[in-house]
Amino acid sequence: VRDGKTQVREWLDKSVMNFRAPPSSYVLGEGGYGVVYTAVFEGHACAAKEIKISERVTHTKVLREVRAYEQVQKVDGERSPYVVEFFGHVQQEASHILYLELCELGDLLNLVTEGGVDVRLSRKLFGQLLRAVGYMHGRGVAHRDIKLENVLVAGSGDLRLCDLGLAARTRAGGRQCICTDFAGTHSYTAPEVWAAASYDAFLSDAWSCGVCLFTMLTTMFPFAKADPSPEDGEVDWRLQLLQECEDDPGAFVLKLHAELRRECTIAESGLHLITSLLTICPERRATVATAALSPWLIEAETEHSWPRDELLAKMEMSAQPPTADRSRSSTSWSSEEVLFRSFQQACGAETPPAELLPPPRPDCIVLELRRQRAHSGSRSLRRPRVEVAEWFLDIASC
Known part of the structure; x- marks a missing residue:
């Protein structure tokens, strides 16, 4: 065992300078840019985002994301607790590795689609989202791709905003962040961004936050594409409905529910916040700063935080029967024991305990939100499994 642990430590030291997926690591997500793994950086469990260089994704574009993380988190030695922590960056010839905080409970879209988010939890998480975005704006960084897929939930049950790949930067404390290029995901993008003219990215971020809140409370997107002048000439009927209700705050949400023959249970203060x-x-x-003062969010300041176990219960897709002869759970092992077992499994030296192996993924229930998501133009990642999160909880607690 001692020799095995020494081998693990040597592997950890080498992986910092020359990244590779750790033994028995799990893929948290993948897309056109590359892959996100569970990994280790300087002895800490984290998520490693490996970005492969191509004609579309250049070294300059990746370094722009790195600079955005640094501007958000390293000014005056402070960082927002609601923006995912950035540990470091390794540049290789054909790829870049970004080491980021591991958020065990996955993303907010997964939470919404699997079990729904009630009003109390929505208040808490949306309030944290506004604080994260407001903090970034104060540091001179506009996110430009705010969506539920980019809002992660840490093991503590608190929110973490991630993925600054499309972020735009200006001077810290600036009142505006003027951009002229398109950036974002179709269902979340503000109307002015589609026009390809100059726009304030801080205000387009506010629109995206509104889409997130609407989706959290209704489990559907307010728009498929909020483009006021699409090339095919067919404006989304829901955007036209919003235009008709511009002078009547709250009417849009109510009329949209009526058109879809759905009951609306959102409080009046919540309707005003959304519109x-x-x-x-x-x-x-x-x-974002004005929205944070909404009466709808005031109750969140005094409400009790959701325990981690309750969030896990909401996100589990299938209950697993407990092992009868299980004397110690995987979450009670030390980080060295977990890594050692992972190393042994990769080397074929030992068959790992059953509780270390995640069960096969069951078929997911296809909800309306998932159907819309397939046509939203999103570059979203595959959702991380709750079982994977549980397996790494002990490392993350180091």
């Missing part, structure tokens, strides 16, 4: 963010005219739209 203040989903305002077509950017100059009339609420800023």
Whole structure:
């Protein structure tokens, strides 16, 4: 055992300078840019985002994301607790590795689609989202791709905003962040961004936050594509409905539910918050700082935080029967024991205990939100499994 642990430590030291997936690591997600693994950086469990260099993804573009993380987190030695922590970056000839905080409970879209998010939890998480985005804006960084897939939930049950690959930067403390290029995911993108003219990315971030809140409370997207002048000439009927309700705050959400023959249970203060963010005219739209003062969010300041176990229960897709002869759970092992067992499994030296192996993934229930997501133009990742998160909890607690 001692020799095996020494081998693991040597592997950890080498992996910092020359990244590779750790033994028995899990793929958290993948897309056109590359892959996200569970990994180790300087002895700490983390998520490693491996970005492969191509004609579309250049070294300059990746370094822009790195600089955005550094600007958000290393000014005055402070960082927002609701922005995913950035540990470091390794540049290789054909790829870049970004080491980021491992968020055990996956993303917010997974939470919404698997079990739904009630009002109390929505208040807490959305309030944290506004704080994260407001903090970034104060540091001079506009996210430009805010969506539920980029909102992770840590083991503590708190939110973490991630993926600054499309972020735009300006001077810290600036009141605006003017951009001229398109950035974002179709269902979350503000109308002015589609026009390809100059726009304030801080205000387009506010629109995206409004889409997130609407989706959390209704389990459906408010728009498929909020483009006021699409090439095919067919404007989304829901955007037209919003235009008709511009002078009647809250009416859009109610009328949309009526059109779809769905019951609306959102409080009046919540309706006003949603429509203040989903305002077509950017100059009339609420800023993130203004939205954070909404009466709908006040109750979240005094409500008890959701325990981690309750969030895990919401996100589990299938209950697993307990092992009868299980004397110690995987989450009670030390980080060295977990890594050692992983190393042994990779070398074929020992068959790992059954509780270390995640069960086969069952078929997911296809909800309306998932159907919309397939046509949203999203570059989203595959959802990490709860079982994978549990397996790495002991490492993350180091």
